[in-house]
Amino acid sequence: MPDYRKFFSDDVPSFLRSPVREIFRKVDLSSIYSFAGGYPSAETFPLEKMPALSETVVRKYGAKSLQYGATQGVPELREAIAARYGVPVANVQITTSSQQGIDICGRIFLNPGDIVLTTSPTYLGAIQSFKSYRAEILSGELPEGRKAKFFYVIPDFCNPSGETMSLAEREALVERARREDFIIVEDSPYRELRYSGEPVPTIYSLAPERTLHLGSFSKVFAPGLRLGWILGPEEILEQIFVCKQALDLCPPVFDQYLAAEFLSSGELDRNLEASVVLYRRKRDLLLSLLDKYMPEGVTWTHPEGGLFLFVTLPEGVDAVEMFDEALSKGVAYVAGPLFFTDGSHRNTMRLNFSFMDEARMEPGIELLSQIIKSAIWKNSH
């Protein structure tokens, strides 16, 4: 057997495993209280509608629904998305998942050693992707004399923090992008899942000339379709078009027609409305359970939308060390340091409230709070 390592590219050691996905490889999620993943609730999927939706696609679009499609995405879906945002079709590229949108940003922008700016904490899958291009990922100010290629940000209900950037913060970021001359990659998978408060304008609407806005069907239709989109300047989309040819020729076509039908028939909005009601209830339930069970010294964010909130334990309590014990007792979360590029903030954790059944949340949080209490006790003795 050959030693395969010698064949691998210099990027390969920089590909990181997702510790979240590693947990899921080993543990049957349904057997534990899992606040770990970022899965939408299966209750939000239009499962029963899929056969009729397929029927409509077959009847309406015929064989082209099963043929190769345009690299930019099928016109019907691009037009539906363009209309939803009020932008020209030329500014819309369909992607095979919004994770692919992130990877494409790495592929077309990053050389080894390039700087990507981001918030801290930020989405693990984006850190993984940019690190695989051997980029340096920083938050805060740039080192003297250095420039950044882009700033990656989830302004609405950030994964993992659950926090939303104010209009002033968005304007300040745009101002900085123009001054320091970098692109903004606005990752926006949760934007339409707002349960309270008022929508804030997208960064894309504030600076369309230097923003790539990444959207996703995963949280408003179904993640099993692997469909997302990029809005951006035509000059960049033209380059993304050429890149995407080499990546996978075109996004899944049958799925695109399913999504186009789901969106343009109004089903998506009806489905979204029901999802918002469900998730609002789940968020409120989780917040009230944290109030009820968490010991003094534990704090958490109060998200206005999305799928996550972020918990901070007292200084010195280690959510990373605590994890194996929690898992063995039947409750899972994601330790905070995974979302910080420097692995700091060991006293934090991300909790998801979209996936778990409401009835299981209380015993899950009760169990987690016991484990946290015992860790706090150990830490102070």
Place this chain on the structure above:
Amino acid sequence: MPDYRKFFSDDVPSFLRSPVREIFRKVDLSSIYSFAGGYPSAETFPLEKMPALSETVVRKYGAKSLQYGATQGVPELREAIAARYGVPVANVQITTSSQQGIDICGRIFLNPGDIVLTTSPTYLGAIQSFKSYRAEILSGELPEGRKAKFFYVIPDFCNPSGETMSLAEREALVERARREDFIIVEDSPYRELRYSGEPVPTIYSLAPERTLHLGSFSKVFAPGLRLGWILGPEEILEQIFVCKQALDLCPPVFDQYLAAEFLSSGELDRNLEASVVLYRRKRDLLLSLLDKYMPEGVTWTHPEGGLFLFVTLPEGVDAVEMFDEALSKGVAYVAGPLFFTDGSHRNTMRLNFSFMDEARMEPGIELLSQIIKSAIWKNSH
């Protein structure tokens, strides 16, 4: 507006547009006689079966058909493919199209300047992908003192030549791979479309320890699903798994269940049988039309399967120059030089026989032969 070029990575100038896809952007294929694309016939798509297939998936697999799935692919599809090839499930990775399989090979193996060996001519989409990693693409012997990372080859009904490697040629390639120590990437999208002759063992079966075998549902189910697979050594698949997390998390899940059902119910084999009958007839028709219309001095390959044959015009006749005239008169092909990494062989062209209706083939070939005759006449005067 910023000058976007300064943001682009050093790979970006190496991304090539597909001239084939550029033609399709400008010309309505149905308005001309097109021997140009590599599209399967819409007649082979199980269009009418899609609603019932969706119904089965929904009933049998429920919400998990719309949820995020495993990065390696859903177990049911991996098992069905493993069983078809008689290999362990651990050697099967599902990809979001076999083009993605090609891109993954570039991503995990290639540094700028690395050598990829291939046949000449070879698949344009593979040249595009490997060049985007700034690899050097060569055929024949390696330069003194250099090593290759892998040999990319389509042994069955090569795109564009239509030719099939004999067992002796495959064994010689394996022998060379072991001697010179490189991987073989066996791209096999057409293997099951055999119309005459006897199947030759896959290279993967001859050298499973150093071959990645790329398969595709595009020609045996539908390209609109964007599903393929990689068979290979576990140690390499483990690295592909980590890479694929960053690329798109997982292949399309609903599509995978559609494919798993289509395959395990026997529908795929019935569909394949009918496709083989149709394509055999089309291949025979094209061969007989070339016999009937082509002037002396023009030769072509006689493929035992696949979607293409390759035409050689008399020396000095330029299929590249001839293209615009042909297109303006209503017939399209792909000029041969696109498939040669050095752009040579200007007197060759690829003809596809899968896509066009049978009734349109005769007028199409008659027209093409007139254009060729006139080019030959001009060339000799």
